[in-house]
Amino acid sequence: MTPSPVAWRAESLPVAGIALHLAAAGRGAPVLVLHHDIGRPEPSPFDDALAGRCSVLAPSHPGYDRSSRPDWMRSVRDVAVVYQWLLGERDLARDLTVVGLGFGGWIAAEMATMAPRAFKRLVLVGAMGLKPERGEIADQALVSYIDYVRRGFADQRAFDRLFGAEPATAQLEQWDLNREMTFRIAWKPYMYNPTLPHLLGGVATPALIVWGRDDRIVPLECAERYQKALPHARLEIVENAGHFVDMEQPDVLAQLVARFVAEA
């Protein structure tokens, strides 16, 4: 991995008793990027690409990567409320775009249902949160850290470039800590909220749904379900990408997001 070409500023914010880690870079329209269940890679090629076009805020979810673990936290909606709290504190909501990657997409969707007009644009990328009708969301509890992450890539060479063919033990430990936190808040039902589809109809925020053509973690049918459930949504499918679109096609995704931000 080469070091990030972008200068990221880091700070720790107290929210709900959590030391919430926030990385920031770039200038222009503000974009909050919510990372995957496996955490945020450092450097993150997508965040770097987006920071060339927008002002990017990239927090670590409570209990993930660099943020402290709130022992009390029990649901993905709790995470969504923590981020709404953060937006309120920072007075960020008005012109904000929220980009949710995979598990972060579920958090973003929950945020949108809580405050249907609170931020300006919503981008869901391979988002969890809805129960597939035909397929299943891949269960990470049954596979190793490496196998799970590899499953999210269409091209294994992209995994190798980002994490190395044999990721270091420190990386495995971080994946384990993040997985433990995912279990703490999303164990059952696994990776979806049965009430979410009933609440998405109230979301006034325009939404862009992005899915990797070869997503083997969250089936493509969930993209269609999100598109149907959200009143103002359109779908873009990215070729040569699995679940981790941001890691396999960072520039394509950054361009899609930047164009969407410029639209409205």
Added chain:
Amino acid sequence: MHLMYFTEQPMSAYPEQEGRDFGATALMFSNRYFDPVAGSQLYNEYLEHYRLAEEVGFDGIMLNEHHNAPFCMQAKCNVFASILAAMTKRVKLVLLGNPLPLADNPVRLAEELAMIDMISRGRLVSGFVRGGGQEQLAAGVNPAYNRERFEEAHALIVKAWTQTGPFRWEGTHYQHRVVNPWAVPLQKPHPRVWIPGVLSKETIVWAAKQRYPYIALSTEIEATKKIWELYDQVAKETGYAGGPEYRGYLQRCHVAETEEKALANARQFMWMQGEFTGLAHPVWSSPSGYFSPSYRTAFVEYAVGRRSNPRGAAFEDQIRNQQIVAGTPKTVIPKLRRLLEETRPSIVGFWASDGFVSTEDTKTCIRLLGQEVLPALRDIGKELGLWSPFEANAPTSINFSEPARLKDPSR
């Protein structure tokens, strides 16, 4: 001494090659390979072995349970305990134990255990365990809250046993509008609780703080000594002296008429240790959040195949370090004396056979243990002052330590 008979209740009747081909004999290894005809036969043989164990002089029968795996057919130890409560007359029924975190209603467990205690006329020893890693997955229970659920379910059960209802329970993981089970245990203040374990320091510390005997499961002698060092230190900090009445040990021990036969049968102990069943899947056996954070590095490396199972050792090594003892009564007694001298337990479980050992050989083993080994161990126990919790009249727990109750048992 308190001497117990134990079997894992192995389900040896399945196509061995299928397990090898699948690469794991747990959780996802399909139950299409379970043969209920063989299962019925085996369950009834195991009942026969338990009956014989009582007849030849064992003090207790130790039961356990596991799920989704052929190394142990017992999916609910309370079922066998219920049967044995009526079928036996004298032996203690030692459950090691009910996996508390797997229970969504601990009050129901409290009721079942109270019934077993009454039907057996007060012979229940109610051990509790956390359950194995893969069992959290088999039961769909969150591994990240395993220890919290264990501790809370334990507190709720003890309260249901010792405080009259109705009362309300508003816990972190359990909420009960009304706790008022009609069945309560015969033994007062409540049945003894023993805690088995093998790896987690947290469990040893917790057991010592409760003043519950800890049963070391087939650890090697040096490791066992370290367990007692830790236990005794916590006991001292808690305000009592540790000692034999708080120490138990589960010994794999096969006895036969000849050395050769004993050794050949003892080899079957490897059966569940991964030689062909008990093939643990590194991820399923250690789900995130289940293991102690102090072992995180070891387990993540194990999960991706960078190190061997931190729990495993080869047969020859286990014979050498006495994790497995095999021989004729004459040759095993000195080995067991060494165990008693060096680690000073008053509770010893005999895991007598495993795998494909025939029911005839198992019965011979039980007879030889009862007739020749147990009397010798009782003499050694007297000589070394290894008094069991029953003989020493040890308190049931820290909360029921004479002369006065120290504090509310629900805390």
